Amino acid sequence: GVPGIASSQVTMAGIITSCQTSLVESSGNINRGSIIAAGRLTNHYYVGGCVASYSGDNGILEGFTNEGLVTVTGRTDTNVYLGGVAAYVNLSLGADEIPDGLSNRIINCHNKGEVRAEAIADGNAYVGGVAGFTSMKCSPMFDCTNSGVVYLGGKVVGGDNAVGGVAGIVGVGIANCKNSGIVEVNAVVNFQPVVGGIAGAAWPKALLGAT
Numbered sequence: 440g441v442p443g444i445a446s447s448q449v450t451m452a453g454i455i456t457s458c459q460t461s462l463v464e465s466s467g468n469i470n471r472g473s474i475i476a477a478g479r480l481t482n483h484y485y486v487g488g489c490v491a492s493y494s495g496d497n498g499i500l501e502g503f504t505n506e507g508l509v510t511v512t513g514r515t516d517t518n519v520y521l522g523g524v525a526a527y528v529n530l531s532l533g534a535d536e537i538p539d540g541l542s543n544r545i546i547n548c549h550n551k552g553e554v555r556a557e558a559i560a561d562g563n564a565y566v567g568g569v570a571g572f573t574s575m576k577c578s579p580m581f582d583c584t585n586s587g588v589v590y591l592g593g594k595v596v597g598g599d600n601a602v603g604g605v606a607g608i609v610g611v612g613i614a615n616c617k618n619s620g621i622v623e624v625n626a627v628v629n630f631q632p633v634v635g636g637i638a639g640a641a642w643p644k645a646l647l648g649a650t
Contacts, residue, residue, distance in 0.1 A: 440590075451476050451484075452491035453507065468595070472510040480515040483562075487571070488552060494529040500545045510555040518562040518597070520570035523550025523587060523606070529574040545570060545580040548579035553588045556626075563597035564632070566590075567639070568620055572601075572608050575642035579612035580605065591624045591632065600632035601639030610639040630631035 453470030463544045468489060473614060476486045485491040488505025493494045503521045520526040550568045558564070565572040568585025582603055601607040602619025618636050626632070 440478045450491040452489055453486045453505065454489045459509070460584065469504045469506060471506045472501065474510070475508070476511045477513040480513060481517070482515070483502070483517050484511050484513065484515055484519045484521070484558065484560075485526045486511050486520070487522045488524055488550065488554075489548075489594075490525040490528075492520075492527045492573055493525055494527070495550035498530050499595040500525060500548060502547050504549045504551070506551045508553050510553070510602060511558045512593075514559040516561045517563040519556055519558050519560045519566070519595075521554060521556050521564070521566045521573045522569060523552055523554045523567070523585060523589075524548045524569045524583075526571045528566075528570055528572070528610075529580050530637075539605045545573065546582055548583045549579075549584045555588070555590045555592070557590075557593040559594045563598045563599045564591055564595045564602075564626075565600070565639075566602045568604050568618060569616075570606045573606060573610040575610050579614055580609065581614055583613075585617075587620045589620055591618070591626045594627040596629055598630035600628065600630065600631055601634075603639035604634045605635055606638045607640070611642065613638055613641075 470488045488509045489503040503524050548569050556566045568589045569583045585604050604622045605616045
């Protein structure tokens with residue numbers, strides 16, 4: 440986005456902006472560049488170090504690493520989705536599938552860079568070291584780590600905000616994930632955000648087993 444120019448949406452990442460197919464065995468995919476998003480939007484910011492938006496009926500996000508700065512400094516009428524590896528992940532499970540981590544999952548993804556939200560958002564902010572937002576239909580996060588600073592500043596008007604060392608908001612579960620980075624909130628907010636060393640928030644019935 441360009442400051443002063445209203446755009447409908449920004450989808451920005453170091454490797455893949457938008458994807459609906461499995462991303463498996465991608466251990467060589469490393470982003471070391473800075474991802475800086477700014478501008479005046481009427482719709483969402485999706486900003487990730489490696490992947491911006493990943494959605495579909497099924498899929499696997501595996502083996503991505505971010506080492507660069509990932510930041511949003513613009514203004515939006517809606518939400519900010521910001522993640523060191525992936526900003527927004529929405530993978531659906533079939534009616535007969537269970538979240539066992541064998542099919543849809545986020546696995547072996549790592550963030551070492553700073554994840555920094557300093558936007559003005561009239562909606563909500565979801566900020567995570569590895570993933571900003573995972574839907575309640577998404578399978579668990581396994582073996583993911585964050586060692587970078589995760590920071591929420593700026594101004595957020597909405598009341599559903601989540602900030603976490605590994606994930607801002609977790610879908611159905613998180614296990615064997617570790618965070619050693621600082622998680623800090625210094626934003627002007629109307630509603631206090633939920634903040635956690637591993638996950639800021641979890642959907643109902645999510646299974647938590649991280650360290």
